[in-house]
Amino acid sequence: RTFINEFNFCLVTLRYTVETAPEKKIQYAFLSILKESLANIVRHSNATNVAVIVFEHPALYQLTIKDNGSKQKACSSSDEFIENESDGMGLSGIRKRVESLGGNVVFRNRNGFEVFVSVPKERK
Numbered sequence: 001r002t003f004i005n006e007f008n009f010c011l012v013t014l015r016y017t018v019e020t021a022p023e024k025k026i027q028y029a030f031l032s033i034l035k036e037s038l039a040n041i042v043r044h045s046n047a048t049n050v051a052v053i054v055f056e057h058p059a060l061y062q063l064t065i066k067d068n069g070s071k072q073k074a075c076s077s078s079d080e081f082i083e084n085e086s087d088g089m090g091l092s093g094i095r096k097r098v099e100s101l102g103g104n105v106v107f108r109n110r111n112g113f114e115v116f117v118s119v120p121k122e123r124k
Contacts, residue, residue: 003034004052009042010067011049018056026119029097030054030063036090037065037115045069045113059121060103066114 004012022030034052041047047069055062091107094115098105103119 003031003038007038007050009038010047012038013049013051015051015053015055018054018061020056020121022061022119022121026061026101029101029119030061030117032097033063033094033115033117034065036094040090041067041069041113047112060118061121063117063119064114066112068112070112 001014004014021027038050041050045067047067050065050067053062053064053066094117095105098117098119101119103117105118106114106116108114108116
């Protein structure tokens with residue numbers, strides 16, 4: 001909430017539905033991903049709104065950061081799903097953090113830019 005409250009580039013809304021606190025490593029990863037995503041919005045987007053959503057499901061946690069900007073240097077406007085490795089240090093760093101937790105990340109560039117992360121509650 002602190003980073004969201006201090007973010008003054010554009011309006012940010014937060015939806016947080018978590019009953020069980022995630023492990024510290026998940027908390028730190030989500031915080032790091034949020035910081036990087038907000039920094040990318042300032043650097044690469046002309047967004048006026050950002051939605052940050054954190055959900056808890058029975059087996060996993062999800063983090064979504066979605067802006068309504070129309071400019072992203074990391075992706076061409078025709079890309080919906082970004083799967084290549086030419087997406088810059090920020091996005092590859094997010095991918096590495098999520099994968100280290102056994103999770104998945106998807107980057108979408110459609111009507112803005114979205115970072116969608118899911119991380120299992122327990123690694124097997």
